[in-house]
Amino acid sequence: MIIRILTEGQYDVADEALARLNQLDVTLEAAVEAGDEAAFASALAELLGGVRTVGVAHPADSLDESDLILPPADATLEQVRQMLTEGGLIPG
Amino acid sequence: MSLMKRISLIFRSKANKALDRAEDPRETLDYSYQRQLDLLSKVRRGVADVATSRKRVELQVTQLEQSAAKLQGQAEKSLQMGREDLAREALTRKSALATQITDLKTQHAQLQGEEEKLTLAQQRLQAKVESFRTRKETIKATYTAAEAQTRINEAMSGIGEEMGDVGLAIQRAEDKTAQMQARAGAIDELIASGALDDASAINSGDDITRELEAMSSQADVEAELARLKGLSAPEAPEAIEAAPEPGEILADEPEKQETASDAGKDGQA
Numbered sequence: 001m002i003i004r005i006l007t008e009g010q011y012d013v014a015d016e017a018l019a020r021l022n023q024l025d026v027t028l029e030a031a032v033e034a035g036d037e038a039a040f041a042s043a044l045a046e047l048l049g050g051v052r053t054v055g056v057a058h059p060a061d062s063l064d065e066s067d068l069i070l071p072p073a074d075a076t077l078e079q080v081r082q083m084l085t086e087g088g089l090i091p092g
Numbered sequence: 093m094s095l096m097k098r099i100s101l102i103f104r105s106k107a108n109k110a111l112d113r114a115e116d117p118r119e120t121l122d123y124s125y126q127r128q129l130d131l132l133s134k135v136r137r138g139v140a141d142v143a144t145s146r147k148r149v150e151l152q153v154t155q156l157e158q159s160a161a162k163l164q165g166q167a168e169k170s171l172q173m174g175r176e177d178l179a180r181e182a183l184t185r186k187s188a189l190a191t192q193i194t195d196l197k198t199q200h201a202q203l204q205g206e207e208e209k210l211t212l213a214q215q216r217l218q219a220k221v222e223s224f225r226t227r228k229e230t231i232k233a234t235y236t237a238a239e240a241q242t243r244i245n246e247a248m249s250g251i252g253e254e255m256g257d258v259g260l261a262i263q264r265a266e267d268k269t270a271q272m273q274a275r276a277g278a279i280d281e282l283i284a285s286g287a288l289d290d291a292s293a294i295n296s297g298d299d300i301t302r303e304l305e306a307m308s309s310q311a312d313v314e315a316e317l318a319r320l321k322g323l324s325a326p327e328a329p330e331a332i333e334a335a336p337e338p339g340e341i342l343a344d345e346p347e348k349q350e351t352a353s354d355a356g357k358d359g360q361a
Contacts, residue, residue, distance in 0.1 A: 060219035063250030
């Protein structure tokens with residue numbers, strides 16, 4: 001499975017690792033719903049850290065689409081909310 | 093996987109909408125390639141802009157560190173002269189500078205991070221654009237228009253996502269650079285006005301340097317006098333020993349003058 005961390009690039013992640021990442025994703029989503037900045041920041045850092053740890057950089061010259069796309073490491077809770085409401089994520 | 097999936101779907105649909113589509117699918121490839129090249133030069137400019145900002149912050153840190161060292165020197169000199177009040181004032185100003193320096197160093201690290209991120213984004217995009225170009229030529233040479241459409245969709249989806257991502261990276265770097273430039277501009281103004289660079293430059297700030305200068309010029313005069321007094325005795329014998337030489341030179345002088353005046357007379361005749 002190819003996972004992209006926005007502004008960082010794509011990673012190949014083995015399917016076995018997905019269960020753990022899913023847990024982190026649920027935590028992250030709960031933090032976004034609750035508007036809990038601190039929980040959001042730590043959940044995002046943990047999720048991205050997990051992808052970087054278990055993932056292997058996908059070849060730069062491939063033209064493959066990602067299966068999953070994650071927010072950038074420095075994203076704020078507000079920015080992630082905007083992403084979810086289709087608000088100005090992609091410039092141009 | 094809900095949050096990740098939602099973001100992925102939204103991102104992808106926007107990336108696809110942003111792609112140009114032409115009537116002839118093979119033209120779509122050329123349009124897209126042109127936009128990739130444009131984006132590539134944009135990300136290169138982005139890297140250069142961030143580097144410029146980073147260097148500016150570096151320069152400011154150097155300037156502020158020099159000012160801090162100067163204030164440290166003033167504090168030491170003040171203490172040597174028994175002026176603890178002046179030393180305290182100099183150290184207070186130095187500690188205000190230290191805060192600025194710490195902030196600037198944090199910004200510097202952030203800019204460096206952005207620069208590295210954008211440089212990597214540039215390398216990834218470069219590799220993908222090169223891949224796309226090869227595939228584009230193959231598709232145009234090998235496939236009929238109908239067949240090309242499928243191949244094009246395959247090639248476009250990956251590059252579209254990358255372009256969206258690189259665009260996002262550039263935008264975020266620009267935002268951060270703009271914030272820092274506003275701050276850097278304010279510090280440049282302070283340095284230009286002399287408020288940070290030289291504590292002596294602005295109204296009340298005159299005191300430390302002026303008092304130190306007044307005291308040290310007095311002290312310097314005394315030290316110079318003492319040195320001269322000490323040196324005047326040993327220097328005297330040297331002067332006597334050396335005396336014959338100037339005498340010889342003086343003795344030669346009249347002859348020269350005569351020769352010169354003779355020559356002058358010859359010239360006139």
